[in-house]
Amino acid sequence: MTTPSSTSLETAITELSLAIGQVLRRLRAESNPDELTWSQIVALARLEKAGPMTTADLARAESVKPQSMGATLAELEREGLVERHPHPTDGRQVLFALTAEGVEARRKRGALKREWLLAAMAKFDPDERQTLMSAAALIKRLSESE
Amino acid sequence: MTTPSSTSLETAITELSLAIGQVLRRLRAESNPDELTWSQIVALARLEKAGPMTTADLARAESVKPQSMGATLAELEREGLVERHPHPTDGRQVLFALTAEGVEARRKRGALKREWLLAAMAKFDPDERQTLMSAAALIKRLSESE
DNA sequence: TATTGTTATACTCTATAACTATA
DNA sequence: TATAGTTATAGAGTATAACAATA
Numbered sequence: 054m055t056t057p058s059s060t061s062l063e064t065a066i067t068e069l070s071l072a073i074g075q076v077l078r079r080l081r082a083e084s085n086p087d088e089l090t091w092s093q094i095v096a097l098a099r100l101e102k103a104g105p106m107t108t109a110d111l112a113r114a115e116s117v118k119p120q121s122m123g124a125t126l127a128e129l130e131r132e133g134l135v136e137r138h139p140h141p142t143d144g145r146q147v148l149f150a151l152t153a154e155g156v157e158a159r160r161k162r163g164a165l166k167r168e169w170l171l172a173a174m175a176k177f178d179p180d181e182r183q184t185l186m187s188a189a190a191l192i193k194r195l196s197e198s199e
Numbered sequence: 200m201t202t203p204s205s206t207s208l209e210t211a212i213t214e215l216s217l218a219i220g221q222v223l224r225r226l227r228a229e230s231n232p233d234e235l236t237w238s239q240i241v242a243l244a245r246l247e248k249a250g251p252m253t254t255a256d257l258a259r260a261e262s263v264k265p266q267s268m269g270a271t272l273a274e275l276e277r278e279g280l281v282e283r284h285p286h287p288t289d290g291r292q293v294l295f296a297l298t299a300e301g302v303e304a305r306r307k308r309g310a311l312k313r314e315w316l317l318a319a320m321a322k323f324d325p326d327e328r329q330t331l332m333s334a335a336a337l338i339k340r341l342s343e344s345e
Numbered sequence: 346t347a348t349t350g351t352t353a354t355a356c357t358c359t360a361t362a363a364c365t366a367t368a
Numbered sequence: 369t370a371t372a373g374t375t376a377t378a379g380a381g382t383a384t385a386a387c388a389a390t391a
Contacts (some may be wrong), residue, residue, distance in 0.1 A: 062328070066316045067244065070226060073219050073344035078262045080216060081359085081380095089228060092381065095220060098213065109349060116224045121341045121382050123350070128380095145349040145390045173344035181337055182208070184287035188334030189215035191327055196221035196317035227357095227382085253371060267359045269373070291367045310372040343364065 073192075083169040089162045092125045097134065097151065097159040105138065105150040117195070134158050219338075222256040237309045238271045238326040243280065243297065243305040251284065262342070280304050 081091055089097070098108060099114055106114070112122035126149055129135045134155035140146035151159075174182060227237055246252060252260070258268035272295055275281045280301035282309055286292035297305075310342070320328060 062320060063313065065332045065335060066313065066320060068339065069331060070222075070312070070316060071241060071244060072335050072338040072342055073222055074237060075262060076216075076219055076338055077223055078359090079342050082262060091220065092311060092379065095217060098217060108351075116221060116228060117381085118350090118383065119350070120384085124381080127351095131209075140349095143238065143349085143391070147350075148367095166216070167209065168211065169345075170216060171209065173341050174208060174212060175201075176344060177337065177340075184330060184333050185215060185337055186211045187217050187330050188338075191323065191334075192218040192222055193214065193333055194323075195316075195319050195331075196225050198220055198225075198322060199315075236357065253372075260391090263358085264360060265373070265389090266361085270358080271377095273374095286372095289368075290374085293373070 072108070080166050080169070083165045085165060088165055089158060091166075093129055093134075094159065094163045094166070096122070096125050097155055100135065100149065101159060102150045105144045105148040106150060107140070109146075110142065119167060127170055129155070132158075226315070227311050229311045231311060234311055237302060237312075239275055240281075240309045240312070242268070242271050242275060243301055246281065246295065246297045247305060251294040253286070253292045253294060256266055256291075257293065257295070275301070278304075284297065 058184075064147050077091075084090075095115060096111060099111060103114075108123050108126060111126070113117040115122065126135060130137065130149075134152060135149045136152050138148045138150060140148055174185070177185065206223075218323060228333075230236075241261060242257060254269050254272060255265050257272070258265040263267065272281060276295075278300075280298060281295045282298050284294045284296060286294055320331070323331065336338065
């Protein structure tokens with residue numbers, strides 16, 4: 054833990070985590086009153102990819118507490134972007150599913166963030182884009198670590 | 200914007216941004232009552248790297264509003280981790296600098312997050328670590344885009 | 346007993362708006 | 369006028385604690 058190589062690994066980790074934090078602040082800042090919030094986009098994207106899920110499963114998948122995910126889902130439900138269905142066999146559980154409006158909203162009301170990222174990525178050369186795409190998969194594994 | 204290649208770029212971008220968000224949530228979750236918050240770590244790291252800075256410069260560097268950075272610095276000052284110095288020529292500006300306690304705190308009170316990241320990185324092979332380190336520099340450029 | 350979800354409450358982070366002091 | 373910083377207020381995101389319903 055005190056060898057030169059782990060020290061440089063630690064420096065690199067600091068740089069990586071600072072950079073990650075900053076990109077997320079930039080993404081959050083790309084917004085207008087109609088735009089979905091980041092946590093809403095994340096929840097909708099997860100439901101679209103994985104199909105109907107319970108609050109607890111969504112919370113586990115996104116590394117937040119069930120109460121926090123519950124608040125996000127309550128707001129999405131209020132806007133008609135998700136709807137709840139009873140679980141077929143377990144009366145405690147509630148399955149949340151995207152509505153047609155939810156699919157539409159995810160495409161349209163996250164546009165500014167997507168456009169900012171696309172424009173920023175366009176400034177990289179193909180090799181650099183490839184590195185970022187490879188890194189995306191690794192960062193995903195990183196977030197699932199432990 | 201509708202060609203196959205930009206579509207796959209867009210998919211990759213979505214994956215990248217979701218992964219980035221999730222890593223940051225994991226990092227935030229690695230905490231105990233003594234641990235510094237993420238925004239405190241970021242501000243201390245910036246001051247340590249770049250030397251004394253004004254609120255406005257720090258805010259620009261981290262893509263937040265001066266008022267937001269002011270709140271972070273006020274808390275750090277209350278804990279004795281930074282101190283303010285008058286600007287030599289401009290009476291409006293205030294230069295914030297790390298104290299000895301600030302240097303110490305950055306090393307010790309962000310330990311859980313650093314340990315989690317180190318442990319997670321240890322699970323990658325050398326090629327993958329190299330990809331992540333290259334990506335760190337690119338992600339930094341991404342955050343500075345525009 | 347353990348799990349799912351809800352309600353209540355609080356803290357962090359960030360924003361906007363209005364203000365003061367200095368340039 | 370323009371800029372640096374402060375104060376006041378609000379909203380998003382998340383957490384913990386206490387509870388009810390179901391398994």
